[in-house]
Amino acid sequence: MNVDDDPRRRAGGRPAGRLGAHAERHVRAPAAARRGSINSGATMSRSRLTAADQRANYRDNLLFCCDHYRSISDLCRRVGINRQQFNRYLSGESLPSRHNHKKISDFFGLEFDELLLPHRQFIATFGRRKVESFMPPDLESFSYFMKSMAGPRARLLEDYQGFYFRHFFNFHGDGRIKRELVHWRLDDGVLVSTTKQRYMSGPGAAQRLQFVTYRGVVGSVGDRLFSIGADRIGGRDLGMSMLYPTVQKLQRLEGIMMGIGPNSARQIVSGRVVLDFLGRRIDRRDAMRRLGTFALDDPAVADDIKVSIQNDISPTEGLLIARI
The missing domain is CATH 2.40.128 (Lipocalin)
Known part of the structure; x- marks a missing residue:
């Protein structure tokens, strides 16, 4: 079983490669970063969230992004992530590895830690980006x-x-x-x-x-x-x-x-x-x-x-x- 298939894989008795590891053991942040936690680059204020909150934010934000696509199976093929793994992210059961998180963020055109934002803040950021992307100053005359x-x-x-x-x-x-x-x-x-x-x-x-x-x-x-x-x-x-x-x-x-x-x-x-x-x-x-x-x-x-x-x-x- 690979790392992505087991969200609680342990190395030396410690949770590895997940945002939850950082949330539960703040003192181990440097070690979590070395193992590829997706939260290693997150802000301090975000790192104080509980593991459950972080999983819920990620779940809600990912569901919001996926709602714009015809089927989850087709989306998984396009992103290059196993459907069973992806379902665990959508259900809030676990968070992806740093590698899979980057693939998901790149696919949706998001910054590295945007999927970790509180859901309302994520939607507001998403809306601002859409306005900025589709209504630049040069198009104001066509308002x-x-x-x-x-x-x-x-x-x-x-x-x-x-x-x-x-x-x-x-x-x-x-x-x-x-x-x-x-x-x-x-x-x-x-x-x-x-x-x-x-x-x-x-x-x-x-x-x-x-x-x-x-x-x-x-x-x-x-x-x-x-x-x-x-x-x-x-x-x-x-x-x-x-x-x-x-x-x-x-x-x-x-x-x-x-x-x-x-x-x-x-x-x-x-x-x-x-x-x-x-x-x-x-x-x-x-x-x-x-x-x-x-x-x-x-x-x-x-x-x-x-x-x-x-x-x-x-x-x-x-x-x-x-x-x-």
């Missing part, structure tokens, strides 16, 4: 655009909350129609968007069903709606839609979407899109089963939707223009 996605302007869009089937021609370029499940909801003054894709991965008989989640925001510019989203895992797949608002009862939203093609060339692609409103409350399992790609003659997709998402350009248009 009106950001404000359109929050506060009173966002509440004007509350009638658009609910579930939609999003239809468009697959960006693979295979002529098939893709259907995704979109959910728009107000969350803390922002209309947020969650999109679920369903697809089969793997070769031949080894194929298995998988889902991909995209997270984003919805706003308005003038009398047009827009949504921007990225995949939840790596953030490498980005998409944006511009949509005509509804003028009567909410049934469908039509517009143009743009994104990155799902191939190695990562081509920038666009096409017409229709969001078909399903309601505020739906049977999500049933809706998820109905996702996928469909042939152009498949009756599962309504004929008028097929017409609306055709990417033809008439001689009088000269451009790809959204249907109304």
Whole structure:
């Protein structure tokens, strides 16, 4: 059994390589540091916390970070830490070795001892970093655009909350129609968007069903709606839609979407899109089963939707223009 698999491994009768060792025996700080404790570089005020408090802070902060990812298993593969070990950190049962702690901190882009902060302080620090990262001074002149996605302007869009089937021609370029499940909801003054894709991965008989989640925001510019989203895992797949608002009862939203093609060339692609409103409350399992790609003659997709998402350009248009 290696060090990481046993959070209470003892060398010479003393706990080794863990934050808890330092918390329980302050007089042994130099020895703990030599053995690679993740707390060896922490401040004195933090070191006075009990081992239980430190584990709880680490657990809560790590759970907060992990909430932004699709699955713990996938996250463990990306970080390079065994799932069983990682679960012990998430449960507060133990703290990682200095080596694993550095891998986790580096993956989330955190300073070495940030995961040891009290949870409220960690969230405040995390929030400040997001503001500093995404709103540098050079972007202040575009603040009106950001404000359109929050506060009173966002509440004007509350009638658009609910579930939609999003239809468009697959960006693979295979002529098939893709259907995704979109959910728009107000969350803390922002209309947020969650999109679920369903697809089969793997070769031949080894194929298995998988889902991909995209997270984003919805706003308005003038009398047009827009949504921007990225995949939840790596953030490498980005998409944006511009949509005509509804003028009567909410049934469908039509517009143009743009994104990155799902191939190695990562081509920038666009096409017409229709969001078909399903309601505020739906049977999500049933809706998820109905996702996928469909042939152009498949009756599962309504004929008028097929017409609306055709990417033809008439001689009088000269451009790809959204249907109304």
